[in-house]
Amino acid sequence: MKKSNSKLVGDVASLGRTCRRNRHSVRVGIGILQAFTGQGFGIKLLAELKNWPYRREIHRLDLTVRVHKERAISLYKRLVFKEEGIKRHSLFIDGAYVDEY
Numbered sequence: 001m002k003k004s005n006s007k008l009v010g011d012v013a014s015l016g017r018t019c020r021r022n023r024h025s026v027r028v029g030i031g032i033l034q035a036f037t038g039q040g041f042g043i044k045l046l047a048e049l050k051n052w053p054y055r056r057e058i059h060r061l062d063l064t065v066r067v068h069k070e071r072a073i074s075l076y077k078r079l080v081f082k083e084e085g086i087k088r089h090s091l092f093i094d095g096a097y098v099d100e101y
Contacts, residue, residue, distance in 0.1 A: 009036040012045045016058075024059040037071065046079045064090065064100040073101065 010032035017023050028049065032041050053061060063081055065072050077083065089097035 009033050010041045010045055012049055014052075014061075024057070026053070026056075026058050026061055028061050028063045030063070042072070042075050043079070046075070050080055066091070067099045067101055 010030070012031075013029045015027045015029075017025050017027075030042065030045055030049075032045075049061070053059070061080070063076060064087060065076060067073075067086065073083075083101050085101070087100045090100040091098040
């Protein structure tokens with residue numbers, strides 16, 4: 001995704017599964033540079049993502065988000081994702097363990 005001055009400000013990526021049992025599921029990663037949050041880029045990225053699984057016969061999109069990222073969580077819930085639980089100590093950032101939904 002680009003802003004008018006052609007600077008890359010965000011992206012969305014997916015990683016598919018390869019086993020027969022889980023190839024219906026894709027892990028999704030979304031990132032927006034901090035300086036550009038709250039400007040609608042996340043909504044645009046998720047809007048593009050929303051119809052993609054149907055074209056690829058994907059039934060499930062998996063996404064994790066740090067528990068303190070309230071704006072991102074609100075956006076994900078509003079558009080396509082449901083909270084399923086907490087991954088305790090999922091990440092190690094700046095010397096501390098961080099939980100994710």
